Amino acid sequence: MEEPVNVCRCCRGSLHELDNNPLCKVCSPWNDAKELLLLSTPPWQNYMQQHQTELLNQTINWLRDDRRIISYMPYNRGWAELLRKLTGNMHILSIDIQIEFHRDYDSYLAVFEKLAARGSRLFPKLEGGEIDDNEITVRFNGHEVRTLGKSIIVDGAKIERGPGTLLFMMMIENRVESVALRFLNLFHQIEGTGQNHANSNEKLSRDVLRDGRFNPYGAADSPQTKSRKKKNAPPPLCDWNHETYLLGIELGISGRHVIPLPTQPSLLERFLTIWGGRPSTLVSDRLRAATRHLTKIVGLHSEDARITPLERSFSLYRSIIDGNPNVEVIDNGLVVKGGLNILWRITPGRGAHNAPYLIQTMAPNKVGLGQPICMFDDAELPLGDRLCSVVLGLLNDDKIIHQFEQIKYAVHQYKIVNARDHITTALGDLFP
Numbered sequence: 174m175e176e177p178v179n180v181c182r183c184c185r186g187s188l189h190e191l192d193n194n195p196l197c198k199v200c201s202p203w204n205d206a207k208e209l210l211l212l213s214t215p216p217w218q219n220y221m222q223q224h225q226t227e228l229l230n231q232t233i234n235w236l237r238d239d240r241r242i243i244s245y246m247p248y249n250r251g252w253a254e255l256l257r258k259l260t261g262n263m264h265i266l267s268i269d270i271q272i273e274f275h276r277d278y279d280s281y282l283a284v285f286e287k288l289a290a291r292g293s294r295l296f297p298k299l300e301g302g303e304i305d306d307n308e309i310t311v312r313f314n315g316h317e318v319r320t321l322g323k324s325i326i327v328d329g330a331k332i333e334r335g336p337g338t339l340l341f342m343m344m345i346e347n348r349v350e351s352v353a354l355r356f357l358n359l360f361h362q363i364e365g366t367g368q369n370h371a372n373s374n375e376k377l378s379r380d381v382l383r384d385g386r387f388n389p390y391g392a393a394d395s396p397q398t399k400s401r402k403k404k405n406a407p408p409p410l411c412d413w414n415h416e417t418y419l420l421g422i423e424l425g426i427s428g429r430h431v432i433p434l435p436t437q438p439s440l441l442e443r444f445l446t447i448w449g450g451r452p453s454t455l456v457s458d459r460l461r462a463a464t465r466h467l468t469k470i471v472g473l474h475s476e477d478a479r480i481t482p483l484e485r486s487f488s489l490y491r492s493i494i495d496g497n498p499n500v501e502v503i504d505n506g507l508v509v510k511g512g513l514n515i516l517w518r519i520t521p522g523r524g525a526h527n528a529p530y531l532i533q534t535m536a537p538n539k540v541g542l543g544q545p546i547c548m549f550d551d552a553e554l555p556l557g558d559r560l561c562s563v564v565l566g567l568l569n570d571d572k573i574i575h576q577f578e579q580i581k582y583a584v585h586q587y588k589i590v591n592a593r594d595h596i597t598t599a600l601g602d603l604f605p
Contacts, residue, residue, distance in 0.1 A: 365408030486557025512571030
């Protein structure tokens with residue numbers, strides 16, 4: 174007998190105990206449960222289990238023989254020991270710096286309490302101080318840090334999500350690079366959302382050929398062959414807490430497990446560098462194999478961990494909908510009541526500009542529907558994020574009507590149709 178599912182397979186939010194559907198009512202119209210089961214397993218884990226079974230077996234035996242790594246995990250000391258053994262680089266060190274003992278700890282604490290109270294994604298699932306609208310500006314280790322809503326601005330750069338304490342630890346390390354840029358680059362490596370340089374490589378090759386600069390194969394200025402162009406390694410895929418990222422894997426009936434990655438920024442960057450294929454793909458495969466086993470051995474069972482961008486996007490989508498009296502979840506989508514008291518229905522389908530949803534006005538009797546309209550969004554974002562922008566926009570239709578002609582036209586048509594229906598109903602009452 175299959176065990177009951179306690180969390181939604183998509184947003185990882187709680188499910189009703191009597192609900193046999195693996196998806197909640199918010200996520201169900203937009204996702205296929207069987208497809209999500211495949212997508213929830215990280216690609217690197219699938220690759221290792223299907224094509225590197227021998228390496229997995231060798232690695233587990235190696236870890237059992239060298240018990241120091243397992244005994245030190247999942248702390249910085251354990252990660253440093255693992256990376257040293259895999260690469261042979263004895264210069265990889267763990268430096269335990271406690272932020273509590275830093276001279277500017279009070280500044281960190283003020284920012285932490287402010288953002289945690291507001292439910293910031295920089296300090297998730299933590300309680301802070303009193304909630305207010307006042308922003309603060311502090312200095313931390315020479316950097317200017319300012320709060321802005323649920324975000325943080327470091328030296329003028331805005332950061333909205335990721336491990337907040339890890340960001341402050343980067344400020345302590347005093348690198349030459351911009352702290353914000355370093356933090357965001359690391360985030361994109363974790364998510365696998367870094368810029369793809371394939372197009373620029375192809376453009377360079379065409380330019381070299383076009384202006385006659387092409388030399389025989391092997392010359393320093395000849396275009397790279399496809400086999401030598403950089404290939405993107407599968408990202409680790411992680412959730413995060415305020416200290417670091419939590420790498421997740423799927424273990425079948427045992428569920429989802431996560432392991433905290435290094436809290437030392439430089440050590441975490443070294444981990445990602447090796448993960449990405451340097452110094453060699455063999456070393457990176459050994460790191461993935463070791464990480465899988467270590468997550469299974471010392472990791473934490475965490476079904477509500479959201480390790481994929483899709484899961485996080487639908488978690489945000491559900492948080493907007495749950496408890497909002499102006500949003501009603503229906504069998505095939507949802508109905509939004511905006512500031513103009515107009516009902517908007519959002520359902521799956523091929524919408525304008527190939528959007529994966531249809532947006533239509535809905536009559537007060539919830540029967541008549543208007544023509545589908547378009548709302549421009551970022552097609553590169555996960556579906557949940559796109560739906561969030563649509564819902565938030567329609568909740569404020571009294572404001573966006575002045576910005577988008579398609580909204581203005583839909584409202585105009587809605588009023589004409591409903592005025593006509595109102596007149597017809599009134600005449601019917603006079604002349605039954």
